[in-house]
Amino acid sequence: MLEISSVEWQQLLAACVRQERAAQKQLYDSYYAYGMSICIRYAHSEPEAIEILNDGFLKVFLHIKRFDKDRPFKPWFRRILINTALKHLKKQSRFKPFEDMQVEDNHYSVEDILSRIHYQDLMRMVQSLSTAYRTVFNLFVIDGYNHEEIAKQLGISVGTSKSNLSKARGKLQEMVRKSLDTKYG
Numbered sequence: 001m002l003e004i005s006s007v008e009w010q011q012l013l014a015a016c017v018r019q020e021r022a023a024q025k026q027l028y029d030s031y032y033a034y035g036m037s038i039c040i041r042y043a044h045s046e047p048e049a050i051e052i053l054n055d056g057f058l059k060v061f062l063h064i065k066r067f068d069k070d071r072p073f074k075p076w077f078r079r080i081l082i083n084t085a086l087k088h089l090k091k092q093s094r095f096k097p098f099e100d101m102q103v104e105d106n107h108y109s110v111e112d113i114l115s116r117i118h119y120q121d122l123m124r125m126v127q128s129l130s131t132a133y134r135t136v137f138n139l140f141v142i143d144g145y146n147h148e149e150i151a152k153q154l155g156i157s158v159g160t161s162k163s164n165l166s167k168a169r170g171k172l173q174e175m176v177r178k179s180l181d182t183k184y185g
Contacts, residue, residue, distance in 0.1 A: 042085035056084040133168035
């Protein structure tokens with residue numbers, strides 16, 4: 001992300017409000033990598049993540065007048081991208097909630113294992129989860145939503161959210177173990 005002064009930032013935002021293409025391109029270029037780091041977690045593939053990111057930027061440019069210039073841009077942008085990703089998943093009819101299940105508390109310590117895996121490998125593992133598991137996992141673990149918020153956002157029950165998170169963690173643990181067995185076994 002390019003570093004710019006607060007005066008330049010205000011000028012950039014004002015130019016984006018005026019829909020100046022050069023300013024929009026500068027904002028896009030400045031936040032592309034940050035946006036991709038969010039979108040790739042919800043997408044099944046890189047092209048799908050790019051599609052979500054571009055849809056998110058379109059929403060940013062259409063609604064930039066609503067942005068409170070006294071607040072940080074990143075959280076506002078992040079929220080737009082997450083909501084865009086969720087709408088994309090629903091539109092694709094790929095999010096299929098699962099049956100409510102009693103969730104057992106697993107006391108696995110994944111942190112130690114995860115420290116031995118490269119980020120790209122972990123991202124491939126997360127992307128290989130089903131859409132339902134991947135979405136709940138990202139919202140809860142990465143983006144800090146609670147189960148009530150996830151249930152409301154996705155139109156599922158709290159129990160389904162907890163179940164999907166538990167299953168996602170279990171599948172990731174299994175993939176991590178296999179990966180480590182392959183690398184170090």
